[in-house]
Amino acid sequence: MDDNSEQKKLDIAAKFKECFFTYGMVDTIVTQVTQDMHISKKTFYKYFKGGKQECLYYIFANIAEESLSELTS
Numbered sequence: 001m002d003d004n005s006e007q008k009k010l011d012i013a014a015k016f017k018e019c020f021f022t023y024g025m026v027d028t029i030v031t032q033v034t035q036d037m038h039i040s041k042k043t044f045y046k047y048f049k050g051g052k053q054e055c056l057y058y059i060f061a062n063i064a065e066e067s068l069s070e071l072t073s
Contacts, residue, residue, distance in 0.1 A: 005047075008043075008047065008061075009047040009048075009058070011037070012033065012037065012039070012043075012044060012048070012055070013055060013058050013059050013062070015033050015036055015037050016028065016033050016052075016055050016056075016059065017059050018058070019036070020030055020056070021032055025056070028052070029052070030044055030051060030052055043062055
């Protein structure tokens with residue numbers, strides 16, 4: 001994945017995370033995130049083929065990686 005694609009994926013995940021903390025996991029839906037970002041569902045699924053679950057996994061993996069980096073530095 002090139003730098004622009006990785007940044008887009010991070011941006012989508014950040015918006016999803018924002019919605020997740022605002023509305024909760026159950027009430028956060030892909031449509032809400034795509035509308036807030038002005039992207040299509042097709043674009044969302046391009047980056048997260050597994051949908052909501054894959055996006056959440058990506059967010060949690062990034063949080064874990066950041067935490068581990070802080071602990072080891």
